[in-house]
Amino acid sequence: xxxxxxxxxxxxxxxxxxxxxxxxxxxxxxxxxxxxxxxxxxxxxxxxxxxxxxxxxxxxxxxxxxxxxxxxxxxxxxxxxxxxxxxxxxxxxxxxxxxxxxxxxxxxxxxxxxxxxxxxxxxxxxxxxxxxxxxxxxxxxxxxxxxxxxxxxxxxxxxxxxxxxxxxxxxxxxxxxxxxxxxxxxxxxxxxxxxxxxxxxxxxxxxxxxxxxxxxxxxxxxxxxxxxxxxxxxxxxxxxxxxxxxxxxxxxxxxxxxxxxxxxxxxxxxxxxxxxxxxxxxxxxxxxxxxxxxxxxxxxxxxxxxxxxxxxxxxxxxxxxxxxxxxxxxxxxxxxxxxxxxxxxxxxxxxxxxxxxxxxxxxxxxxxxxxxxxxxxxxxxxx
Amino acid sequence: xxxxxxxxxxxxxxxxxxxxxxxxxxxxxxxxxxxxxxxxxxxxxxxxxxxxxxxxxxxxxxxxxxxxxxxxxxxxxxxxxxxxxxxxxxxxxxxxxxxxxxxxxxxxxxxxxxxxxxxxxxxxxxxxxxxxxxxxxxxxxxxxxxxxxxxxxxxxxxxxxxxxxxxxxxxxxxxxxxxxxxxxxxxxxxxxxxxxxxxxxxxxxxxxxxxxxxxxxxxxxxxxxxxxxxxxxxxxxxxxxxxxxxxxxxxxxxxxxxxxxxxxxxxxxxxxxxxxxxxxxxxxxxxxxxxxxxxxxxxxxxxxxxxxxxxxxxxxxxxxxxx
Numbered sequence: 001x002x003x004x005x006x007x008x009x010x011x012x013x014x015x016x017x018x019x020x021x022x023x024x025x026x027x028x029x030x031x032x033x034x035x036x037x038x039x040x041x042x043x044x045x046x047x048x049x050x051x052x053x054x055x056x057x058x059x060x061x062x063x064x065x066x067x068x069x070x071x072x073x074x075x076x077x078x079x080x081x082x083x084x085x086x087x088x089x090x091x092x093x094x095x096x097x098x099x100x101x102x103x104x105x106x107x108x109x110x111x112x113x114x115x116x117x118x119x120x121x122x123x124x125x126x127x128x129x130x131x132x133x134x135x136x137x138x139x140x141x142x143x144x145x146x147x148x149x150x151x152x153x154x155x156x157x158x159x160x161x162x163x164x165x166x167x168x169x170x171x172x173x174x175x176x177x178x179x180x181x182x183x184x185x186x187x188x189x190x191x192x193x194x195x196x197x198x199x200x201x202x203x204x205x206x207x208x209x210x211x212x213x214x215x216x217x218x219x220x221x222x223x224x225x226x227x228x229x230x231x232x233x234x235x236x237x238x239x240x241x242x243x244x245x246x247x248x249x250x251x252x253x254x255x256x257x258x259x260x261x262x263x264x265x266x267x268x269x270x271x272x273x274x275x276x277x278x279x280x281x282x283x284x285x286x287x288x289x290x291x292x293x294x295x296x297x298x299x300x301x302x303x304x305x306x307x308x309x310x311x312x313x314x315x316x317x318x319x320x321x322x323x324x325x326x327x328x329x330x331x332x333x334x335x336x337x338x339x340x341x342x343x344x345x346x347x348x349x350x351x352x353x354x355x356x357x358x359x360x361x362x363x364x365x366x367x368x369x370x371x372x373x374x375x376x377x378x379x380x381x382x383x
Numbered sequence: 384x385x386x387x388x389x390x391x392x393x394x395x396x397x398x399x400x401x402x403x404x405x406x407x408x409x410x411x412x413x414x415x416x417x418x419x420x421x422x423x424x425x426x427x428x429x430x431x432x433x434x435x436x437x438x439x440x441x442x443x444x445x446x447x448x449x450x451x452x453x454x455x456x457x458x459x460x461x462x463x464x465x466x467x468x469x470x471x472x473x474x475x476x477x478x479x480x481x482x483x484x485x486x487x488x489x490x491x492x493x494x495x496x497x498x499x500x501x502x503x504x505x506x507x508x509x510x511x512x513x514x515x516x517x518x519x520x521x522x523x524x525x526x527x528x529x530x531x532x533x534x535x536x537x538x539x540x541x542x543x544x545x546x547x548x549x550x551x552x553x554x555x556x557x558x559x560x561x562x563x564x565x566x567x568x569x570x571x572x573x574x575x576x577x578x579x580x581x582x583x584x585x586x587x588x589x590x591x592x593x594x595x596x597x598x599x600x601x602x603x604x605x606x607x608x609x610x611x612x613x614x615x616x617x618x619x620x621x622x623x624x625x626x627x628x629x630x631x632x633x634x635x636x637x638x639x640x641x642x643x644x645x646x647x648x649x650x651x652x653x654x655x656x657x658x659x660x661x662x663x664x665x666x667x668x669x670x671x672x673x674x675x676x677x678x679x680x681x682x683x684x685x686x687x688x689x690x691x692x693x694x695x696x697x698x699x700x701x702x703x704x705x706x
Contacts, residue, residue: 217401220689222644222681225662226409229678232666235414315528319648322530323663338531342652344548347538354538357531364526 033300036377043373046366053363057175061133064169065146065155069330070131072154072164074103079114080159080167080352088118097123098147098155111349122153159352161340170332171356177333179363181248182313186306188252193259194302198290200260201267208264215257223254227316230254231325240331247326251316259305266298300378308371311364318360334360388694395686399679406678407449410671416441417466417669439466452672463672467665472676476658480680482551483657486650487642489573490581494638498585502592503624506600517589524586529649533579537653540575548575549654576653580646584638588631595627629700636692640684 009020027035038044056063083096100120105112130149132141147153158167200211227250234246270276271294279293318335320326322342327333334356340346341353418436421427436442440451455461462472505514537548550557551572556565599605600623608618643658650659658677665673 213401217398217405220398220402220682220685221405221678222640222685224647225644225678225681228647228663228666229406229409229674232669233409233412233414311526318528319530323648323651325666338534341534344537344541347534348541351538351542354531354534357528357534360531361523361527364528365522368522368526 033377037373040373040376042369043376046369046373049362049366050370053175053359053366054179057172057179059135060169060172060176061135062140062142063144064166064172065128065130065143065157066166066169067131067133068165068169068173068332070165072160075154075156075160075164077112077162077350078154078156078160078164079350081154081156083124087121095123095125097121098153100153120153122147122151122155124155158355159350161337161350161353167337167352167355170337171334171359174332174334174337174356175359177244177327177331178314178317178335178360181244181251181317181327181333182310184245184248185251185255185313185317186309188248189256189259189309190302190306192252193256194263194295196256197260197263198267198295201264202271202286202290202294204268211260212264215260218254218257221254223316224319226254227251227320228323228325231320234325240328243326243328244331247317247320250320251313255309255312258309259302262301262305263298266301267294270294270297304371304375304378307367307374310367310371314360314364314367384694384697387697388690391690391693395683395690398686399683402682403453403675403679404449406675406682407445407452409678410669410675411445413669415669417671419669439464452675462676465665465670465673467668467670467673472672475661475673476676476680479656479658479661482655483643483659484639486551486573486576486580486655486657487639487646490577490584490642491635491638493577494581494585494588495635498588499592499628502589503596503619505589505593506596506627507619509597518593521586521589524582525590527582529579529583529646530652532582533575533649533652536575536579548572551576551655576650576655579649579653580642584642588634591631591634592627595630596623599623599627630696632695632699633692636688636690636695637685638688640681640688643684644681 005026006021006023009022010017011020012018060068078101081098081101083098085094085096086092087097098121100117100122101114102117103112104115124145124147126145127142128146128148129141130143130146132139134140145155147155156166156168158171161167161170196211196215200208230250230253231247234243238246276289276293279289284293314334317326317333318338321333321335322339324336324339327336329336337356338354338360341350341357346353416436417439418432418441421432421435422429433442440448443451452463455463460473462476464470465472465475468475501517505517508514540548546553549572551569552565553568553572556568559565600619605618605623608622609615613622646657647659647662650657651663654660662674662677664670665677
């Protein structure tokens with residue numbers, strides 16, 4: 001509504017009555033919400049962090065210095081490489097560099113350790129040539145940061161795994177899977193939830209009763225055991241892409257009930273409102289009422305519910321994959337990456353394998369903050 | 384009240400029937416069964432596999448298997464037979480269940496003992512530094528998956544030179560009779576599982592307690608209590624806190640079932656002798672009756688927890704009426 005409003009104010013000035021006319025544009029609903037949202041500092045930070053993480057995983061091939069599947073037999077379980085500005089002699093250079101490493105084995109305990117070889121110094125360059133990739137329809141072989149690939153130097157920001165694969169690249173590619181499982185899962189659960197909740201609340205009666213019992217049935221199951229049991233259904237012969245969509249389906253299958261309840265409640269509430277009855281009297285069809293009159297009214301609830309169900313999706317995917325029942329190689333996800341860090345020896349020897357877990361926490365945290373802020377912003381009674 | 388409980392309990396019966404059907408369908412949708420693993424074993428001929436299938440009743444049509452299983456439960460309290468352990472399921476489950484409930488109960492106590500005072504402090508010192516700090520920790524606690532927290536705690540403890548990691552007992556005490564040493568050993572092992580499993584619940588309880596108490600502190604009767612000159616301590620602990628805790632009681636009923644099923648993965652990481660790892664193995668082995676019994680049991684606990692929560696709420700709050 002961009003209708004201007006005018007207000008006349010009267011006040012006395014030295015005995016004379018002065019009329020002051022002010023015209024301003026009232027804020028729309030969206031602007032009010034936006035203003036409210038920005039007041040929630042943690043929510044704004046959460047939104048920025050999420051934007052950053054999503055951008056990172058989308059640009060994964062460009063940001064990662066090498067291919068995430070490339071195995072390096074000579075660099076198995078290599079710790080994260082330190083980026084340096086000051087060399088052994090204390091000379092500072094603006095160009096960051098990394099030292100080469102040498103693998104040594106303790107003759108008695110046979111423990112492997114990586115010693116820094118200060119004679120070999122590899123400068124880091126921006127926009128270096130590396131493995132070719134395709135991103136957003138463009139072919140390229142430029143990478144944001146790395147060593148000259150012909151120099152023989154290696155640069156592992158997060159270290160490598162037991163096959164010598166670069167964990168930084170794997171974390172970025174794994175994020176693509178984990179975070180997109182959340183998006184797809186929520187899209188699917190939205191469709192089911194709106195459909196089921198909508199017909200349940202709009203038509204009522206027997207349909208409503210049946211759907212409510214179904215929701216109760218699904219909700220009376222503890223989530224994690226049922227997730228695990230359902231993920232056992234995915235045949236081991238399936239390709240990793242098929243398994244990916246299988247995981248999405250499993251997560252959505254248990255997630256839609258909460259949304260359906262919200263939708264149903266709102267439908268029941270709005271069904272008897274004047275504007276809906278007016279539309280009915282005008283002969284608007286059922287689908288017209290549902291999609292054009294009721295759904296836009298409950299959009300804010302839906303957005304909040306969706307944002308707040310992301311954490312569950314991320315944790316669900318990670319949990320299933322962590323146990324090896326979800327995403328499978330050659331695809332990877334944050335949960336699957338953490339699977340390598342399960343044993344105590346690995347924890348002590350290669351603690352860097354836990355890094356993907358930090359990404360899980362940060363994105364779940366950011367979604368929680370943002371969801372809270374959105375809920376406050378959309379609630380007209382909050383202030 | 385009594386009639387209400389009876390009616391709610393009776394309503395659980397058709398629910399359990401539906402749940403058992405759903406469990407069975409989920410199991411039967413899985414490709415292969417317990418005997419599939421033998422097909423790749425060169426020492427076992429296909430004929431023998433067929434024989435095993437017949438003996439375990441896996442060659443019968445699915446609905447017959449289901450009805451036989453249900454009949455066993457209803458008439459004899461027999462939950463079926465574990466293929467992998469070659470023992471009746473109920474014998475296997477009780478021992479694990481005892482540990483599971485034990486660990487969960489201690490965790491629940493920990494959760495409440497830690498969360499309620501912190502929640503009260505946060506609400507009475509709103510927007511203080513410590514309040515912000517605790518709220519932030521609470522957010523992290525809600526956001527960290529319990530299995531990852533378990534990994535981190537294990538790593539921190541190991542790198543500080545600790546040894547009592549994984550399981551509930553050190554090697555020498557496993558299977559040993561109870562003694563003071565064994566008990567101390569248990570306590571040394573127990574804190575990691577308790578924190579790993581309990582932090583999420585603690586964090587959300589803190590947030591709820593804080594929010595509830597803030598709501599109550601804004602009401603008129605609290606203002607009245609202050610106006611008539613009561614000590615602040617009395618106002619908070621006698622008037623406000625009691626009403627703020629009330630709604631939390633419904634959480635209490637749901638905590639046991641959600642701890643039992645929600646901590647499966649953390650207990651696998653921590654190698655606890657609880658239901659979690661057991662269920663996971665059974666799932667991988669397609670040990671169908673074991674899996675089904677566990678699923679049913681956790682769903683049943685969930686229903687009971689729900690009922691318990693409602694009853695406790697109605698009992699503690701006279702404003703609540705049952706229809």
